Amino acid sequence: MPMPFDETSTFADYAHPGRLVSTEWLAASLDSDRHGALVVVESDEDVLLYETGHIPGAVKVDWHTDLNDPVVRDYVGPERFAEVLGERGIGRDTTVVIYGDKSNWWAAYALWVFTLFGHPDVRLLDGGRAKWVAEGRPMTREVPTSAPVDYPIVQRHDAPIRAFKDDVLAHLGRPLVDVRSPGEFSGELLHMPDYPQEGALRGGHIPGARSVPWARAAAEDGTFRSRAELEAIYLTEQGLSPSDEVVAYCRIGERSSHTWFVLTHLLGFEHVRNYDGSWTEWGNSVGVPVEVGSP
Amino acid sequence: MSVLDAGAALPEGLAAIAQDFTSLPTRERLTLLLEFSDELPELPERYQGHPELLEQVEECQSPVFLAVEVEGADGSVAAADRQVRLFFQAPAESPTTRGFAGILHAGLDGLTVGEVLAVPDDAPFRFGLKEAVSPLRLRGMVAMLARIKRRTRAGAAGQLGGG
Numbered sequence: 001m002p003m004p005f006d007e008t009s010t011f012a013d014y015a016h017p018g019r020l021v022s023t024e025w026l027a028a029s030l031d032s033d034r035h036g037a038l039v040v041v042e043s044d045e046d047v048l049l050y051e052t053g054h055i056p057g058a059v060k061v062d063w064h065t066d067l068n069d070p071v072v073r074d075y076v077g078p079e080r081f082a083e084v085l086g087e088r089g090i091g092r093d094t095t096v097v098i099y100g101d102k103s104n105w106w107a108a109y110a111l112w113v114f115t116l117f118g119h120p121d122v123r124l125l126d127g128g129r130a131k132w133v134a135e136g137r138p139m140t141r142e143v144p145t146s147a148p149v150d151y152p153i154v155q156r157h158d159a160p161i162r163a164f165k166d167d168v169l170a171h172l173g174r175p176l177v178d179v180r181s182p183g184e185f186s187g188e189l190l191h192m193p194d195y196p197q198e199g200a201l202r203g204g205h206i207p208g209a210r211s212v213p214w215a216r217a218a219a220e221d222g223t224f225r226s227r228a229e230l231e232a233i234y235l236t237e238q239g240l241s242p243s244d245e246v247v248a249y250c251r252i253g254e255r256s257s258h259t260w261f262v263l264t265h266l267l268g269f270e271h272v273r274n275y276d277g278s279w280t281e282w283g284n285s286v287g288v289p290v291e292v293g294s295p
Numbered sequence: 296m297s298v299l300d301a302g303a304a305l306p307e308g309l310a311a312i313a314q315d316f317t318s319l320p321t322r323e324r325l326t327l328l329l330e331f332s333d334e335l336p337e338l339p340e341r342y343q344g345h346p347e348l349l350e351q352v353e354e355c356q357s358p359v360f361l362a363v364e365v366e367g368a369d370g371s372v373a374a375a376d377r378q379v380r381l382f383f384q385a386p387a388e389s390p391t392t393r394g395f396a397g398i399l400h401a402g403l404d405g406l407t408v409g410e411v412l413a414v415p416d417d418a419p420f421r422f423g424l425k426e427a428v429s430p431l432r433l434r435g436m437v438a439m440l441a442r443i444k445r446r447t448r449a450g451a452a453g454q455l456g457g458g
Contacts, residue, residue, distance in 0.1 A: 048390040
């Protein structure tokens with residue numbers, strides 16, 4: 001039985017308002033949920049941040065150690081996914097609310113991976129961890145003991161929302177959104193500012209990509225901008241249309257998960273794929289076309 | 296030969312920490328890392344508000360800074376026997392990085408120049424953290440150690456101001 005939606009009026013304008021919850025809604029739902037219909041998941045860049053304190057009752061899913069295959073550069077398979085969720089008390093009909101650090105990059109990334117497996121009800125906490133903390137809401141170091149449940153073995157369904165390198169090559173000429181910083185887009189930087197450790201051999205962007213840094217979709221407090229503000233950026237300024245087939249990419253697919261969420265769930269685009277290989281694959285691939293220079 | 300095969304021993308303090316980590320199940324290693332994060336000493340007053348005295352570890356994903364002091368640089372003690380003091384600054388929102396700094400502080404602060412320079416470069420891989428935090432994230436600790444050794448070498452040669 002899914003939890004009721006957050007009826008916060010500012011969400012009503014979004015295409016899929018049921019994909020977002022406010023901190024107020026979450027606080028009230030944590031108080032009222034007595035049947036385990038809701039599981040809150042923290043997904044951070046920093047693997048130890050959850051341990052320093054988290055929303056009471058929240059469980060942790062680490063993007064790297066829980067969602068990535070330990071050997072192949074890919075996501076976990078159906079068995080491992082079922083294990084990760086089941087041991088956290090998440091069933092197929094559980095409402096999952098994900099939040100995290102860095103304006104919800106890794107929360108959006110986890111939500112996107114949950115979507116690869118078609119988890120029906122997965123939502124983001126608008127504003128993420130930082131907003132919850134800034135509002136002085138309770139945090140704890142106490143790790144909940146989840147009663148394990150059976151999560152079904154469901155096949156990962158990549159094609160609708162995930163692009164591989166060959167898909168991107170076939171997509172050239174159609175809309176691509178590069179959500180990295182301007183310096184990474186132009187080719188001046190081989191990495192994200194402050195993240196020099198994941199290099200690429202070539203700098204620049206995929207030919208024809210538009211530069212729309214992910215942060216433009218976020219307000220100062222980490223919440224998403226209003227639908228009107230988002231439309232001004234992606235529709236008016238960039239000329240994209242909700243019926244377009246769009247591929248978004250960044251460095252390893254985390255920042256572009258944030259933009260994938262914006263385009264898909266807030267603006268109602270129907271055919272957005274996240275290229276998770278992103279620049280760490282493209283910028284190291286032999287023979288693929290690269291464009292340099294500012295937008 | 297993989298870096299993991301390198302044979303040089305860790306200094307006593309760091310070896311004890313490595314023993315503590317590797318004797319724990321993977322999941323509990325994070326709890327121990329959190330203790331090192333919590334216990335990382337604050338910067339002493341003389342460094343607070345003086346970012347120019349600190350070196351940023353640019354390989355880390357979070358803003359972490361360090362300073363290395365080599366005592367007795369007036370020539371009264373042989374270079375290799377001078378004592379090394381380490382100072383770190385890393386934000387509370389980056390507990391993994393703080394934990395790495397905490398391990399290095401607990402294991403290396405107060406050793407001699409010779410002992411610090413003898414620490415094997417693969418030391419960060421000997422705490423059993425590869426499975427707990429992923430190898431990608433361990434690169435931050437590798438970079439911290441490299442910068443500490445470089446600064447120690449420079450400090451022992453009298454190339455750092457204020458020491």
